[in-house]
Amino acid sequence: xxxxxxxxxxxxxxxxxxxxxxxxxxxxxxxxxxxxxxxxxxxxxxxxxxxxxxxxxxxxxxxxxxxxxxxxxxxxxxxxxxxxxxxxxxxxxxxxxxxxxxxxxxxxxxxxxxxxxxxxxxxxxxxxxxxxxxxxxxxxxxxxxxxxxxxxxxxxxxxxxxxxxxxxxxxxxxxxxxxxxxxxxxxxxxxxxxxxxxxxxxxxxxxxxxxxxxxxxxxxxxxxxxxxxxxxxxxxxxxxxxxxxxxxxxxxxxxxxxxxxxxxxxxxxxxxxxxxxxxxxxxxxxxxxxxxxxxxxxxxxxxxxxxxxxxxxxxxx
Numbered sequence: 001x002x003x004x005x006x007x008x009x010x011x012x013x014x015x016x017x018x019x020x021x022x023x024x025x026x027x028x029x030x031x032x033x034x035x036x037x038x039x040x041x042x043x044x045x046x047x048x049x050x051x052x053x054x055x056x057x058x059x060x061x062x063x064x065x066x067x068x069x070x071x072x073x074x075x076x077x078x079x080x081x082x083x084x085x086x087x088x089x090x091x092x093x094x095x096x097x098x099x100x101x102x103x104x105x106x107x108x109x110x111x112x113x114x115x116x117x118x119x120x121x122x123x124x125x126x127x128x129x130x131x132x133x134x135x136x137x138x139x140x141x142x143x144x145x146x147x148x149x150x151x152x153x154x155x156x157x158x159x160x161x162x163x164x165x166x167x168x169x170x171x172x173x174x175x176x177x178x179x180x181x182x183x184x185x186x187x188x189x190x191x192x193x194x195x196x197x198x199x200x201x202x203x204x205x206x207x208x209x210x211x212x213x214x215x216x217x218x219x220x221x222x223x224x225x226x227x228x229x230x231x232x233x234x235x236x237x238x239x240x241x242x243x244x245x246x247x248x249x250x251x252x253x254x255x256x257x258x259x260x261x262x263x264x265x266x267x268x269x270x271x272x273x274x275x276x277x278x279x280x281x282x283x284x285x286x287x288x289x290x291x292x293x294x295x296x297x298x299x300x301x302x303x304x305x306x307x308x309x310x311x312x313x314x315x316x317x
Contacts, residue, residue, distance in 0.1 A: 004063070005030045005151050005182040006051060011060035013046055020046035022206040023060070028184055028199075033177055035193035035214070036186040038203035044186040045084075047203070048155050051184075052082060065151060078106050081149035085156025087140035095124035095131070095139050102143050110146030117142060119168055133160035141169065145176070152176060155186045170195055190285070194218075221284040222258040225267070229253045230275035241270050253277075258284075 006028035013020035021043040028034040038044050049055040051062055053069050053076065062069040067076050089098060103109045117124060122138040131139070137160045145152065152173065158166045173196055177183055187193055193200055194214060202210040222245075229237075232252035238244050243263015248256045259267055264281070271279070 003030060003066070004028060005032070006034075006062075006064055006184060008051065008062035009060055011047070011050060011062055012058045013050055013055060014058045019043075019206045020055075021050070021203075024203070024206070024208050025060075026201055026208055026211065028182060030182050031177070031180055032199060033183040033197040034185065035197035035200040036184060036203065037188070037190065037193060037200055039188055042203045043206040044188075044203060045155055046206075048082075048153055048184075048186055052077060052080065052153065078147070079149055080151045080153055081144045081147065082153045083140050083144035083155065083157045085137075085159035087136060087143075089128045089136065089139065091129040092127060094127050095122060095142075098128070098139060098143060099124060099146070103146075106147050111148050113142065113146040116146055116172070119172065120165060134162060134165065137161055138165070141172075145172065148176070148179075148181075150181060152181055152183045152185075154183065156188070157185070158189075158192065218283070221288070222260055223264055224256070224258055224282055224284060224288075226250070226254065226256045226278075226280045227271065227276060228278040229255070230277050233274065237274065238267065238270065241266050243267070 004027050006026070009025050011024040012022055024043075024047060036044055036047070046055065050057045051064055051069060053071050056071050064076060065079055069076070093101075099113060103113070116122075120138045120141060122135065122142060124139075124142075126135075128136065128139070137158070141157065144154075154173070157173075158169050161169065170192075173183060173185075183196065185193060185196055197214055199213055200211070200217065201208050230253070233255065235247045235249055235255065238247055238255060238257055241263065243260040244257050244267055245260065246256075246258045250256055257267075
């Protein structure tokens with residue numbers, strides 16, 4: 001296959017009659033940072049497990065780092081750093097035991113092992129059963145990244161970490177990207193994606209429903225406004241302005257709303273006809289934009305509900 005770090009075509013995975021992913025096609029270029037967004041249950045983890053060869057797809061094909069993905073592809077997985085959000089470990093063994101065990105499996109100690117242990121302040125002498133959720137995640141990060149992999153497959157990588165250690169993880173990931181690594185970050189925390197990634201794909205019910213550059217998504221965000229009038233007004237003051245939506249009366253003189261695209265110019269023209277005491281305008285966060293997008297998709301989905309080929313199965317993670 002080509003030079004892409006990840007390429008999958010019509011990748012589908014069913015669990016019996018239940019759908020995990022359905023006809024998923026995407027390409028992640030080498031050296032890029034790709035955010036894979038969707039709520040819990042959308043199919044993010046199923047996709048990653050298929051790409052790693054941990055699950056066999058029902059149909060479709062996938063290539064990772066130029067190799068066709070297959071079950072038990074140990075050679076390919078040595079080139080990948082996988083960090084799950086929920087890691088399974090040997091409860092009676094220490095962190096050091098896990099690090100030594102995985103190092104032997106990969107053929108030698110990882111070049112970043114000591115640095116990661118130090119920067120994450122991980123106590124490798126404690127048994128796993130004694131570790132908090134955050135410290136288990138630190139161990140998962142060390143195990144996944146210590147061999148300086150070409151491709152980082154991160155599935156909710158900061159799960160359980162405090163804000164300080166989340167910053168450390170972001171710094172480490174950014175440094176690996178600067179050194180030439182590729183990042184595939186699956187998350188439902190949009191601030192993580194906004195911080196790390198340049199491109200995002202949105203998955204809904206096992207299907208890739210949108211793909212765009214983060215900068216483009218940010219430009220498409222709605223503007224939120226809160227206007228305080230000098231005299232009481234009603235929603236009708238703004239309701240007929242094209243591009244204005246979600247109008248909320250906060251008090252007799254205060255109104256909140258959202259504005260799409262060029263609607264802001266029309267809105268300001270309308271407000272010039274009133275005496276305004278205060279006006280606050282700000283962009284939605286990426287998270288709010290994502291929620292708005294999903295709300296729109298839900299409405300589209302309802303209008304398509306009667307199509308004869310529409311599948312009704314419950315999605316699996």
